Amino acid sequence: MTLQRLLxxxxxxxxxxxxxxxxxxLTVAVSNAGGLGSLPCxxxxxxxxxxxxxxxxxxxxxxxxxxxxxxxxxxxxAGREAAWRAALxxxxxxxxxxxxxxxxxxxRSPFDRPAADILAEFKPAVVSFHFGLPAPELLxxxxxxxxxxxxxxxxxxxxxxLEARGVDAIIAQGVEAGGHRGMFLSxxxxxxxxxxxxxxQIVRTVKVPVIAAGGIADAxxxxxxxxxxxxxxxxxxxxxxxxxxxxxxxxxAALQSEAARHTAxxxxxxxxxxxxxxxxxxxxxxxxxxxxxxxxxATAAIAPLRAAAERRGSGDFSPLWSxxxxxxxxxxxxxxxxxxxxxxx
Amino acid sequence: MTLQRLLxxxxxxxxxxxxxxxxxxLTVAVSNAGGLGSLPCxxxxxxxxxxxxxxxxxxxxxxxxxxxxxxxxxxxxAGREAAWRAALxxxxxxxxxxxxxxxxxxxRSPFDRPAADILAEFKPAVVSFHFGLPAPELLxxxxxxxxxxxxxxxxxxxxxxLEARGVDAIIAQGVEAGGHRGMFLSxxxxxxxxxxxxxxQIVRTVKVPVIAAGGIADAxxxxxxxxxxxxxxxxxxxxxxxxxxxxxxxxxAALQSEAARHTAxxxxxxxxxxxxxxxxxxxxxxxxxxxxxxxxxATAAIAPLRAAAERRGSGDFSPLWSxxxxxxxxxxxxxxxxxxxxxxx
Numbered sequence: 001m002t003l004q005r006l007l008x009x010x011x012x013x014x015x016x017x018x019x020x021x022x023x024x025x026l027t028v029a030v031s032n033a034g035g036l037g038s039l040p041c042x043x044x045x046x047x048x049x050x051x052x053x054x055x056x057x058x059x060x061x062x063x064x065x066x067x068x069x070x071x072x073x074x075x076x077x078a079g080r081e082a083a084w085r086a087a088l089x090x091x092x093x094x095x096x097x098x099x100x101x102x103x104x105x106x107x108r109s110p111f112d113r114p115a116a117d118i119l120a121e122f123k124p125a126v127v128s129f130h131f132g133l134p135a136p137e138l139l140x141x142x143x144x145x146x147x148x149x150x151x152x153x154x155x156x157x158x159x160x161x162l163e164a165r166g167v168d169a170i171i172a173q174g175v176e177a178g179g180h181r182g183m184f185l186s187x188x189x190x191x192x193x194x195x196x197x198x199x200x201q202i203v204r205t206v207k208v209p210v211i212a213a214g215g216i217a218d219a220x221x222x223x224x225x226x227x228x229x230x231x232x233x234x235x236x237x238x239x240x241x242x243x244x245x246x247x248x249x250x251x252x253a254a255l256q257s258e259a260a261r262h263t264a265x266x267x268x269x270x271x272x273x274x275x276x277x278x279x280x281x282x283x284x285x286x287x288x289x290x291x292x293x294x295x296x297x298a299t300a301a302i303a304p305l306r307a308a309a310e311r312r313g314s315g316d317f318s319p320l321w322s323x324x325x326x327x328x329x330x331x332x333x334x335x336x337x338x339x340x341x342x343x344x345x
Numbered sequence: 346m347t348l349q350r351l352l353x354x355x356x357x358x359x360x361x362x363x364x365x366x367x368x369x370x371l372t373v374a375v376s377n378a379g380g381l382g383s384l385p386c387x388x389x390x391x392x393x394x395x396x397x398x399x400x401x402x403x404x405x406x407x408x409x410x411x412x413x414x415x416x417x418x419x420x421x422x423a424g425r426e427a428a429w430r431a432a433l434x435x436x437x438x439x440x441x442x443x444x445x446x447x448x449x450x451x452x453r454s455p456f457d458r459p460a461a462d463i464l465a466e467f468k469p470a471v472v473s474f475h476f477g478l479p480a481p482e483l484l485x486x487x488x489x490x491x492x493x494x495x496x497x498x499x500x501x502x503x504x505x506x507l508e509a510r511g512v513d514a515i516i517a518q519g520v521e522a523g524g525h526r527g528m529f530l531s532x533x534x535x536x537x538x539x540x541x542x543x544x545x546q547i548v549r550t551v552k553v554p555v556i557a558a559g560g561i562a563d564a565x566x567x568x569x570x571x572x573x574x575x576x577x578x579x580x581x582x583x584x585x586x587x588x589x590x591x592x593x594x595x596x597x598a599a600l601q602s603e604a605a606r607h608t609a610x611x612x613x614x615x616x617x618x619x620x621x622x623x624x625x626x627x628x629x630x631x632x633x634x635x636x637x638x639x640x641x642x643a644t645a646a647i648a649p650l651r652a653a654a655e656r657r658g659s660g661d662f663s664p665l666w667s668x669x670x671x672x673x674x675x676x677x678x679x680x681x682x683x684x685x686x687x688x689x690x
Contacts, residue, residue, distance in 0.1 A: 197669035
């Protein structure tokens with residue numbers, strides 16, 4: 001079965017869910033254009049999630065994808081939090097921030113029963129997960145209304161793990177991809193491989209359709225991914241300049257600058273490795289910190305620095321998520337961009 | 346102009362030069378099959394180089410490529426060498442090796458005037474370089490007999506640098522590639538990008554033909570690289586099991602095992618980052634050592650460990666060079682493999 005038929009879409013293009021830089025507007029635009037729009041829910045409160053899902057239902061009859069993280073929330077570690085705040089102390093001083101007033105707290109929620117309850121009201125056609133899969137009973141609930149389930153694999157082992165647990169298609173996330181690495185069986189960064197190496201190895205190993213992600217920026221990239229045996233593609237970075245995305249001004253500027261040529265995997269913003277454009281804090285602390293609190297707890301301490309810097313028009317402390325190929329970023333309506341991406345030369 | 350016409354070959358496939366695991370036999374087989382065979386010279390004495398070139402001339406009338414490194418030989422640093430040997434001390438003890446008897450010395454030579462003198466006797470149709478380009482007068486000599494010059498770029502900046510200095514085509518070496526990273530404008534590993542991201546960005550930036558390298562393992566990979574805008578491909582890992590390669594038994598075994606799924610960039614074997622299958626020394630010391638002597642001086646101290654371990658049938662201390670996609674390795678004659686790679690589905 002083709003990916004289009006499996007997911008009920010016209011084009012084999014999935015808009016990558018990007019928590020923090022998009023809401024339902026992008027989802028709707030891409031789905032109405034014939035691709036699969038995605039709504040990232042990791043940073044939404046239950047109320048916001050219901051509002052966004054209602055907005056989608058009101059604006060499209062096409063299939064759409066709702067995306068969740070499935071990490072195990074960590075126990076707060078006071079010692080690690082203190083070490084992390086100490087590493088940031090000079091920055092707090094620079095911005096006149098009283099560090100004692102920063103609330104701790106999670107920045108991202110995993111898929112849980114309340115989320116499944118809300119989702120059941122809307123019964124989206126596709127549900128995708130990052131960092132593995134939720135508990136079997138939650139997965140069963142999602143499948144009960146016929147939703148197709150996708151999840152990301154960053155290695156052949158992860159693809160086999162996902163296939164054994166019944167996913168309908170696997171997103172092969174090459175190391176070029178922007179945002180969070182979906183890795184969940186290992187935290188060793190050297191296990192992460194490029195799209196060109198990952199896609200064919202997963203295609204030859206699993207029976208379900210494989211969706212290529214990472215470094216795909218234009219119609220030629222889509223054609224190349226299909227040539228490697230992918231059934232479709234998932235594209236994120238290219239959508240970040242669309243008017244329907246909520247990408248910040250500093251983030252948009254960075255994506256259009258030469259700085260976008262140099263990205264790195266960093267855990268400074270959330271506690272998990274994610275790819276973003278190298279900025280001041282990544283340069284000064286090194287992109288992978290050893291004292292960074294566990295995902296998603298690292299977000300709290302850096303948030304006031306980000307806010308203060310962005311008020312000055314600076315992205316020095318912002319997660320400037322981007323893949324290694326920002327050359328496809330276009331300030332075009334997402335529907336038009338989706339059509340351009342699917343125009344095979 | 347097509348790459349085939351530029352280089353005088355029938356197939357747009359270049360066999361990657363792989364110092365230490367191949368000699369003229371592989372070069373001849375690939376060139377006679379219609380691809381571009383390559384002879385790596387970095388580890389050859391002047392006499393050996395002359396013999397190998399004579400062997401090629403005697404066995405093919407087709408174009409072939411002769412490859413050189415262009416690093417600046419470093420001044421030996423006694424303190425760093427001592428620290429490196431101290432890091433290896435427990436291994437010397439394990440194998441009963443008298444570390445005081447290990448000669449220091451370079452393991453790889455850069456392109457220089459004596460090499461150019463020998464090359465001028467043979468006037469190869471193609472000369473390729475790694476780590477940038479040689480001094481302008483040496484480059485001029487090579488071009489004087491009409492040789493086409495290739496070199497590797499690992500970033501857009503390096504591609505622009507090479508084009509400005511007159512290379513005839515650029516090898517875009519994605520981070521998936523096995524062996525030494527060709528990087529020469531930066532030693533920051535996070536600048537290294539995947540083939541899927543690198544090739545299109547270089548294609549859109551330079552006017553000369555771009556050759557894709559890294560993660561390409563079969564005819565589908567070749568088709569995908571061409572879809573990205575590459576004029577041809579350079580493939581190394583897939584040739585390592587060919588009978589014409591001199592790949593060691595432990596290396597061949599590793600390439601055919603599950604271990605080949607996990608490679609990393611390591612500087613332990615030479616002093617420069619190169620991709621190989623993760624083995625005992627990479628695991629125990631970490632793949633990137635901070636005390637490792639500058640390229641190529643690191644090789645001397647590790648050589649007796651490698652030899653002792655290989656005598657026991659172990660690759661624990663061997664550079665098991667491999668790209669991130671060893672799935673294309675076939676124990677087939679190189680001519681047959683070259684034909685299979687060029688058979689676009």
